[in-house]
């Protein structure tokens with residue numbers, strides 16, 4: 706079976722064309738072993754591209770622990786690049802993911818992915834919580850380069866109120882009016898990843914909600930590169946949210962499933 710390795714700002718994924726339904730989707734151990742960086746191909750997750758009756762294709766996302774999870778923004782951008790590579794789409798598409806339909810377009814190699822509207826941004830004393838397709842805890846700090854993301858993120862992810870279901874955890878530093886540095890601990894990877902698409906989307910909206918920025922076109926600096934999030938603010942929350950950035954094929958190979 707042919708697999709493809711893609712990366713979007715260093716968030717890396719194994720992609721497989723599963724339109725013939727050849728994959729045993731309950732084989733959690735196999736997915737985990739393929740994502741292992743020493744004994745497998747290596748990746749923050751594995752994504753299946755499947756047929757859909759209502760859209761160009763369907764995205765099925767697994768974290769590197771082998772479990773199917775909620776929406777992956779960088780994975781969403783990578784599967785759009787993969788669908789173009791396979792000749793399923795040209796430069797515009799609509800596909801189905803676990804959180805519903807997503808529009809996307811590719812312009813000069815950059816993938817623009819529309820995210821679901823966000824109506825609820827919860828603000829607490831020293832953090833915010835919102836769901837951008839996946840759950841995100843957002844915490845501001847003055848020197849994000851120095852935080853131990855793995856241990857601090859894990860403490861927050863397993864503590865109340867998140868506990869078993871967990872959350873992704875984002876640490877944010879404001880660099881200027883429209884630019885923020887973000888480091889993310891990802892649930893299901895249980896470590897820092899170089900970038901998280903739903904995470905930077907959550908950060909952009911949270912910073913606007915807090916009044917840290919007034920712009921609706923925000924630059925996000927991740928460990929793996931630059932992303933951009935644009936949106937509209939309405940009386941009902943945030944709409945027309947787009948996650949924008951690169952997504953590239955790294956290599957392909959053959960595996961026994």
Ligand SMILES: N[C@@H](CCC[C@H](N)C(=O)O)C(=O)O
Nearest residue numbers: 774777778779839901902903
């Ligand atoms: N890397 C992702 C987020 C993937 C899902 C997350 N790990 C979870 O289980 O909540 C992104 O780019 O959004």
